[in-house]
Amino acid sequence: MKPLSPTDQMFLWLEKRQQPMHVGGLQLFSFPENAPDDYVAQLADQLRDHTTVTSPFDRRLDSRFAQPVWVKDEHLDLEHHFRFEALPTPGRVRELLSFVSAEHSHLMDRERPLWEFHLIEGLRDRQFAVYTKIHHSLVDGVSAMRMAQRMLSPDPEQRDMPPIWALPPRERRSSDGEGMSLWRSIGQLIGESGKQLGTVPTVARELLKTINQARKDPAYDSVFHAPPSILNQKITGSRRFAAQSYCLNRIRAVGQAYGVTVNDVVMAMCASALRTYLMNQDELPAQPLIAMVPVSLRRDDSEEGNQVGIILASLGTHLSDPADRLMHIHHDVKMAKDRYATMSSEEILNYTALTLAPAAFNLLTGMAPKWQTFNVVISNVPGPSEDCYWNGARMEGMYPVSIAMDRLALNMTLTSYRDQIEFGLIGCRRTLPSLQRMLDYLEEGLAELEIAAGS
């Protein structure tokens, strides 16, 4: 029996029918060479034999004296968690994304360990997929995607590799990507306050205090300038997931042409896609959209070496010229990072707090934002640069599946793998219709920068 941390409790509080609080990862694999046609079915049979479930996958929620606790599930029903499934004809990526969209919309059963592992056959070209779904209260770190990486190996010859639920348990480490997600950061913030915040109203009151203090401080005035937009409406319960790989070398070349970072170019692609998407609906705000971007801040005096901050960056969506937009983003990001360089740890914490507080306050209370600090989350998580294998099957792509929330209807998370940048977009299907078009707009955003650079 283990009590839930205040952070983990928050993921449960925030969850409602329209707002599931699980994260996911989608991995695409090629069959090993010479594998039989029924390779995935055979794999499914092997996976079913892994009936010894390790921590944290054996934990379910319970309550003791009205406080939520984790207990070991003594009647774990592996068939409920491990699901072998299939795509309908013609088994394209399109069918795969539809499948994940539907599955990611479903709440998980709270009486059981809060995870699911979907092995998916029926993809064309001798491929298969794994979609992993884990409640944010259950795992550390950014996402299920990262956890799912633990079961992979750089060795194509390695076999007998267990699935994620049967891996030897790993210690929770505080440096383990903590804070790289919006919600982990808010959790830290609540945790750092050193108080036991047992209820939603208490947390909301603390957040409101933080916001009101900050708004009196002229130094923080610039933080409250995100325009209202359709991205910041209440959401409904169904999701659209869209994912695609983009060529890292193309992005790198654009970065070099303009003397900016890969991350700047990626943000410019997002800015261009958002601009096109909103313009097509006649919903582009006159003021630039503001993105919240978690960044890692390396400091010499930090043993852990991986302190995490939050930057707010204008996406320059009011600018029609793609090169202008890129440079606007580059300068805004640089300014935000430079600001951190002059800040003490305590100042960083304060800044993070007030950046996130309005969003957290809105989420906890359901009240519409009076002070919006950002419109969209863009999260860039480094991934492996070399080929990864699972029992000889090469991973061809890995896409984060994050969380859409009230007033934050779109989340753009990306990672790197080999020579690819892997985008995973998750959004409310009703608030943001035809979200999948943004995949093309991201490509167009890259192409227009290439053209502008004369490459």
Next chain:
Amino acid sequence: MKPLSPTDQMFLWLEKRQQPMHVGGLQLFSFPENAPDDYVAQLADQLRDHTTVTSPFDRRLDSRFAQPVWVKDEHLDLEHHFRFEALPTPGRVRELLSFVSAEHSHLMDRERPLWEFHLIEGLRDRQFAVYTKIHHSLVDGVSAMRMAQRMLSPDPEQRDMPPIWALPPRERRSSDGEGMSLWRSIGQLIGESGKQLGTVPTVARELLKTINQARKDPAYDSVFHAPPSILNQKITGSRRFAAQSYCLNRIRAVGQAYGVTVNDVVMAMCASALRTYLMNQDELPAQPLIAMVPVSLRRDDSEEGNQVGIILASLGTHLSDPADRLMHIHHDVKMAKDRYATMSSEEILNYTALTLAPAAFNLLTGMAPKWQTFNVVISNVPGPSEDCYWNGARMEGMYPVSIAMDRLALNMTLTSYRDQIEFGLIGCRRTLPSLQRMLDYLEEGLAELEIAAGS
């Protein structure tokens, strides 16, 4: 815009994460002769063209002055409702039942019309399936199964048959199977009271009044004698669906051998299956289980000709001899029906009310039953006796998928089709582990009666 009836509101009130309030139907089809291998994918393409959605499938929930109303969904997203899906290898009925178990566990998105239509490919032997899921607040009648029948025809040559959501709308008729389900009956009961019962506490208070009045009346004493059992625990959110066809002629032969009805034999099969299932878990109550069975009461003086009542029948699960158990059930059912014959319409209503009131009270308040009137619902819905076709594909089986509820963890609904009795069992997967074994126990229950009859 149309306000919800008190009954329909009740289905929304009762719904929670662990207790979805939708009903479903599973239909199994054979490919038409000479159909190509990708027949189901072609069918899916044709179905996607039916973009004109008729009532009630175009209705979504909204609220006006804090009252729930139905409004037309102006942004209906057919891709959300019509889903083309596939079973994994090897595509047996087992995989189909797993699929339906998982899907039936998921809540539907309340911001959209509350229905889903799943076309399922990947079954062996050139078969495919349709699983229809409709919220109980949206449709009249017993189940989605019945509605799904509307799209079928006895003519194997007929083509261009639209799916259920594109059929011409039909008037809601009060005689249309109303009351054949437990919840419709409670709804009638609340409706009949002639009051506007706008809230759960008001309804619960009315029900409690009914119960307390009845308990003072010695004539009704016998009603409160259902033993506690594991069937009557709180449920969790995940379901197990099990379904199978049984040979009607075998059941009929047993009925003739004992001079009892087909329904008596079916109930004896259920009794035997429940007895075996509970004995294997060392959970068989010493007192016989009580089944609640909706029955249709034909009356000469009734224009409508189809008044509905509820009978409580002992399942004789304390008796070890199968023939004794069958005769016990036969006499108990007959006694209950004879009682109705002497009752006025008002008395029938009172009797129904007090039979259902404890279950309804428990469901609405979440309080554990002090007075249990029944342990399990066994519902027998007549179905078509001739072959049915959908665009040339012959239906081979149709299975009701009903609702499991707190303190009523198992629902056994069956229907007839051609020379088959089609059982659909739905239960809480945690409260009632390995529920699918009951399919074998039903068969054994029939076989032991055949042996006892010397046939």
